[in-house]
Amino acid sequence: MGKNYKLVAISAMAISVIGIFSCFYSFYGVWKGASQFNTISEVFQILFAFTTLNLSFTNRFEHSDIWNFVFYVLLFIGGLQFIRSKGKETRFVGFVFSVIFLDAIVLLLQSTFYKVFITNWENTTSKQIFYLILGYVILLGVLYLSFNILKIIKSQKEIDIIATEQKTTVTDTGKWQRFFHWIIDVTIMSLILIPCVISLGYWLMESDVFRESEGLKMFFRSRWSLYVIVLVFFFIYYPVSEILFGSTPAKFLTESRVINSKAESPNSSTIFLRTLCRNIPFDALSFFAKRGWHDSLSETYVVKEKRTGFKTNKLLWILPVLVIYLAVMYFGKRYYSEYTANREMENQMSEKIEFLESEIKNPNASQFFVVNDIDYYGNIDNYGFKIEKVEGNDISIKRITGEFLSESNFSQAKYLYLQQKDTAKTFVIRKDEFVKIFPKNRSEYYRPTITMEFFEPGIRYNIENVYNFDLPFLEAQISNATNDYNDKKATVYFTNHGASGTITNIKNTNGDIKWKTVFPVAVSNQVGSPAMIEVENFDLSGENESQIEVLDSLKRKHLYVFKNKGFQTEIIKIK
Incomplete structure (x- = not known):
């Protein structure tokens, strides 16, 4: 492959490593208790812009990167196999890059729609404009890169032809592999489309589009809008994949491609007819017969390419690993939260x-x-x-x-x-x-x-x-005056409902909050006179615990534990 070999190898490893790192960052935040990422630093925001996959089955925040991680890991493994085989083993690389390519098309259409119809440019800050433009440019770059990589991979592949003295035959893709194609392609279509539909719903609710057009409002509230979106996506997924590369993502995985009766790539009209025939009820099961309906009606065939790597059935090793991973990620957080909550309660x-x-x-x-x-x-x-x-x-x-x-x-x-x-x-x-x-x-x-x-x-x-009425009784509130979730500065207000006292020291036992004050700090029991202490390194998504030392009016020392999870606070007397 020469220079092409280096392009594929470097691209696969770079995109997979960045994606895996970003997913780990998301997982860490979710398992730490974050409900949304409003506190991501600018460095990570720029890094996340290069993670173009947006795959999910739900709109729940804690599930946002579960499937993205699966595909980045597959790309990483595929990149290693590609390097080890010196460019011969391309199935995982082709499979994941075909998903990235299709997802980038949908995200690009979605982003364009958002910028034209939804974005209120008058109220958009320069920083927001920068990230919008950066994301758009990166999407275009990823689209171009993945297109070229898929073209390189397909250019190295040949149809598996068996020649004898009597005739020359092409190896058809088996029935079970065709069924596997259908399952994988439907799964990928769902993973790409569902986040798009959810985002579109949120954007339309937040925009003025519904207020300006009653007809549009009624359309999007009916099930017909979903049918139209699915149909449009259906005619993007299959024709784009099979016209440009001869293969959908699932066919990249099994080294298969679509051809016509002359063993050539079908033209665009044939592929559109083939896609239209897929909408016939029970078409997905028709290939268990001699030929599938969308094959026979469009005069197309799905055939094998010459195998250049390990056998396809060896890919099955990933299924039990995937099942375990999905079970842990979908249900593990809930059980972990219940476990930690029970431990904390105990x-x-x-x-x-x-x-x-x-x-x-x-x-x-x-x-x-x-x-x-x-x-x-x-x-x-x-x-x-x-x-x-x-x-x-x-x-x-x-x-x-x-x-x-x-x-x-x-x-x-x-x-x-x-x-x-x-x-x-x-x-x-x-x-x-x-x-x-x-x-x-x-x-x-x-x-x-x-x-x-x-x-x-x-x-x-x-x-x-x-x-104990003769002792200080403290309560606390945290306020972020700027309403900027990236601002690490906040103010803690200590209210004393008991006897007067003095805070002599605050020492962190968990977390990185910095208490910016000079001790001692008086905590009066007068109504409306809380003690205010400025803090830095306040993380809205994090948890902090500090020990507060207080002297009462008789100079007796008392210890309290201050806990906060975002803006939620608790003070417990311990000694």
């Missing part, structure tokens, strides 16, 4: 039980306990109690009432106590009995076995939660 429950145990075993006059009537027939207004004093084995408590709607919170408990502390009824409980009722595990927390009569005789309660 850890949070263990921390909560340890915290409850510590608080119950050390009762003091700053504690407020939220209780739950386990018999479900007591006074539902029994919200909890505040410990007033501890004298020997006697603990004086004040019953606080309030409507118990769902999980309690610190502000609600403190508000109820301040409203009722002067009028609340006082009870006395025994300390030795009280310290025994903490749950020892998750099961006892939800189904308590040790309870206590705090108020009315005969009605038993368990501890739902506990708050």
